[in-house]
Amino acid sequence: MTTRNIDIDKFVDYFESKESFRLQDIKDYFQRFKKDISRTTLDWWIYELKQRGILYRVGRGLYSLQEPIFFSPNIEKKLIKLYAWLVKEFPHLEICIWDTKWINQFMIHQIGRFYTLIEVEKEAVESVFYSLKEKGKNVFLNPSSDILYHYADSKESIIVKPLISEAPILRDNKVPTASLEKILVDLVSDEIFEAYQGAELDNILENSFSHYSINEPKLLRYASRRKRKKYLLDKIEKTKQIIEG
Numbered sequence: 001m002t003t004r005n006i007d008i009d010k011f012v013d014y015f016e017s018k019e020s021f022r023l024q025d026i027k028d029y030f031q032r033f034k035k036d037i038s039r040t041t042l043d044w045w046i047y048e049l050k051q052r053g054i055l056y057r058v059g060r061g062l063y064s065l066q067e068p069i070f071f072s073p074n075i076e077k078k079l080i081k082l083y084a085w086l087v088k089e090f091p092h093l094e095i096c097i098w099d100t101k102w103i104n105q106f107m108i109h110q111i112g113r114f115y116t117l118i119e120v121e122k123e124a125v126e127s128v129f130y131s132l133k134e135k136g137k138n139v140f141l142n143p144s145s146d147i148l149y150h151y152a153d154s155k156e157s158i159i160v161k162p163l164i165s166e167a168p169i170l171r172d173n174k175v176p177t178a179s180l181e182k183i184l185v186d187l188v189s190d191e192i193f194e195a196y197q198g199a200e201l202d203n204i205l206e207n208s209f210s211h212y213s214i215n216e217p218k219l220l221r222y223a224s225r226r227k228r229k230k231y232l233l234d235k236i237e238k239t240k241q242i243i244e245g
Helices: 008-015 023-031 039-051 077-089 100-106 122-134 145-151 180-187 191-196 199-211 216-225 229-244
Strands: 056-059 062-064 095-099 114-120 139-141 156-162
Touching: 008 023, 023 039, 077 095, 077 114, 095 100, 100 114, 100 180, 100 199, 114 122, 122 139, 122 156, 139 145, 145 191, 180 191, 180 199, 180 216, 191 199, 199 229, 216 229
Parallel strands: 114 156, 139 156
Antiparallel strands: 056 062, 095 114
16 A cells, blocks of 8 residues: 555645644544554554655654754853853763743744853752853853842852753753753743743744744643743643644
């Protein structure tokens, strides 16, 4: 059984208005023409559609006709140098380092004050903080939003905070950094991101889901660890309704 049994044009016409769809949606579509379609046949058709560049897997059991675009931040040289220094000082430490500049691409009202976040294992947070302090960096130890508002007066400050276990980190770049899934969850979990709430958060979510492939299971697992799963589920559902019109 091959894709010669499929009317490709009709398949594309049926799904092209959907940003993504599930395995059951594909099965329901084919059962309109072949009631007794087997799982083996369905899997084979999906495999061939993917091989031909017609169908893309964008998540667990989630498909799209659009080739997925994954978030890949622009990592500046200063971030690479900072990470290299951290690795030299703390060679066995789990580190995630990222820059709030990356969020501006999703926003309407641009923020001029940025933070470099260094997240490390809880036991090493203070050691990293004091080492950076001795290096003369403008650094804050797991600060409140009030502390940042009053004392982070430079354009770019460093925040050192604990790294949540099993956080979704991008490891295929020059430095281990935050995935978009992690950033979105952190924005609704940490007090220091109060400037990104309200209507601006809606803009961030809408632009994130519109322009990039988001691994929702990964996002929701991390949100669950941060006790924000229900909140984000509601926000994501509303975001998708806006995107899909």
